[in-house]
Amino acid sequence: MSGEAGRAILIEGIEKAFGKTRILKGVCLNLREGEFLSLVGPSGCGKTTLLRIIAGLESADAGSVRIGGKDVTRLRAADRDIAMVFQNYALYPHLSVAQNLAVPLVMRRLSSLERVPLLRHLVPGHAQRRSAINAQVQQAAEMLRLGHLLHRRPAELSGGQRQRVALGRALVRQPSAFLMDEPLSNLDAELRAGTRREIVELHRRAGVTTIYVTHDQVEAMTMSDRVAVMMEGELLQLGTPREVYENPADLRVAGFLGSPRINTLPVCSAPDGIRLGALHLPLQAEVAPGAELTLGLRPEALHLAAEGLAVQIEHLEFLGAEVLLHARLAAPDARLTARLPIAVAAQLQRGDAVHLRADWSAALLFGADGARIASSASELCLNA
Ligand SMILES: Nc1ncnc2c1ncn2[C@@H]1O[C@H](COP(=O)(O)OP(=O)(O)O)[C@@H](O)[C@H]1O
Ligand SMILES: [Mg+2]
Incomplete structure (x- = not known):
């Protein structure tokens, strides 16, 4: 004072x-x-x-x-x-x-x-x-x-x-x-x-x-x-x-910070990357093949696109300037939430089948113990 x-x-x-x-x-x-x-x-x-x-x-x-x-x-x-x-x-x-x-x-x-x-x-x-x-x-x-x-x-x-x-x-x-x-x-x-x-x-x-x-x-x-x-x-x-x-160090931190919550998807590491359903994502990080991992994607890292992850819309929340799209991914079976600008989401309806393109450079990868695999976002470079 x-x-x-x-x-x-x-x-x-x-x-x-x-x-x-x-x-x-x-x-x-x-x-x-x-x-x-x-x-x-x-x-x-x-x-x-x-x-x-x-x-x-x-x-x-x-x-x-x-x-x-x-x-x-x-x-x-x-x-x-x-x-x-x-x-x-x-x-x-x-x-x-x-x-x-x-x-x-x-x-x-x-x-x-x-x-x-x-x-x-x-x-x-x-x-x-x-x-x-x-x-x-x-x-x-x-x-x-x-x-x-x-x-x-x-x-x-x-x-x-x-x-x-x-x-x-x-x-x-x-x-x-x-x-x-x-x-x-x-x-x-x-x-x-x-x-x-x-x-x-x-x-x-x-x-x-x-x-x-x-x-x-x-x-x-x-x-x-x-x-x-x-x-x-x-x-x-x-x-x-x-x-x-x-840059959360742990899956629990990633899950606690951010609303809506970060999307998490079970993935499996292959010799040259990771597998997410039918998608194969090359990965520039040392991960033992066959490990069960968790991929984290913030809702703002998902965008509506002509191709990408095929999902079915379960619920739409209109927040004024934005829409929260809650959808189900068939393989692997998971729920995804995307944060979309109102302009692109205005015509969407519950039950619609759409594609979500993920911004893989913003994806976060966690090991079975919840610890972050790549220590910084730039080390985890995924391409789909
Ligand atoms: N005086 C006390 N005696 C016994 N257990 C306590 C006492 N104070 C807190 N705890 C327990 O310690 C844990 C942490 O409590 P607390 O520090 O109040 O958590 P937070 O503030 O994060 O909610 C809780 O499980 C609570 O029940
Ligand atoms: Mg307290």
């Missing part, structure tokens, strides 16, 4: 078990100073547990957390200089917005005597401390555009405004890192989109290193510098939104 950037965060080898169940399996994560990183993954994969360990609200069985070069693994939450925003923002209902924003500062800076209305004026230096707090509250309120709401109580605010007060209360302390755990999941779709932009703008202005937890891949992709994809207690991939989308 004062122009001071957030600190780098380095998380190494975090292990955590609840009873006999291993929840976090050696999680490593590094954030640059001022970076906005989304931690994304399905519900139950361990995101909240990891965030609580970083915040110091939960202890790890092994591993370390460093913030700004300092090992904070054994520090109490209060000594870590981290602010956390939860899904259920608990504001004090009887306090005004201004008072809610001031709470963390009042608790830290004013003695218990100074918090008593009639006695506070007797404590030396109280007026200066109080006016410093007021100035910081004002600054946070301006940053979050809450200035006109400072005298309201939480009951007189919309859901989005309440969440902004909760963000402001975390921000006012000028923490060196922000941890947000699904802060938008209680808001309706429209408010979510608006508040999403506000959080991004807030991050741009304040520059505080932020870990943003979400199970919503759209939030993760649109808000972040980098995205960390987590599943079953393991970090599967860390990269820019584009990298993890275009």
Whole structure:
């Protein structure tokens, strides 16, 4: 807030078990100073547990957390200089917005005597401390555009405004890192989109290193510098939104990111390429012949054409500018979804037999264990 950037965060080898169940399996994560990183993954994969360990609200069985070069693994939450925003923002209902924003500062800076209305004026230096707090509250309120709401109580605010007060209360302390755990999941779709932009703008202005937890891949992709994809207690991939989308390291990452979901087709490797039904695709990657592989094709990599994969249309979804075509491929038996411009799909009907041409250069190949076979898209060069 004062122009001071957030600190780098380095998380190494975090292990955590609840009873006999291993929840976090050696999680490593590094954030640059001022970076906005989304931690994304399905519900139950361990995101909240990891965030609580970083915040110091939960202890790890092994591993370390460093913030700004300092090992904070054994520090109490209060000594870590981290602010956390939860899904259920608990504001004090009887306090005004201004008072809610001031709470963390009042608790830290004013003695218990100074918090008593009639006695506070007797404590030396109280007026200066109080006016410093007021100035910081004002600054946070301006940053979050809450200035006109400072005298309201939480009951007189919309859901989005309440969440902004909760963000402001975390921000006012000028923490060196922000941890947000699904802060938008209680808001309706429209408010979510608006508040999403506000959080991004807030991050741009304040520059505080932020870990943003979400199970919503759209939030993760649109808000972040980098995205960390987590599943079953393991970090599967860390990269820019584009990298993890275009170059997923694992079939689970490819399946989790992207809506509609990536198409997957069972294929078999032959000595000089791969076989997809009757199609033969030369492949410039080392794969043992006879291996059962999975070919991934994003819906935008399929186009309507005069020849190609013969499919029958099962369902059409009109989305305005685009149409999602859901179709069945006979051999191998598989469902395919294509994302088509409205102009080319306007005449299509359920039951029609059509051909889909695949953009093979955008195809992704995965081994039986789910790992990507070619490590970059350019290495996997398929021609049909
Ligand atoms: N205090 C706890 N005691 C026992 N199990 C827990 C506890 N907290 C979380 N878990 C379990 O750990 C797993 C991961 O939970 P969580 O970190 O909340 O996942 P996420 O935030 O990704 O949904 C879940 O299976 C959950 O039931
Ligand atoms: Mg959670």
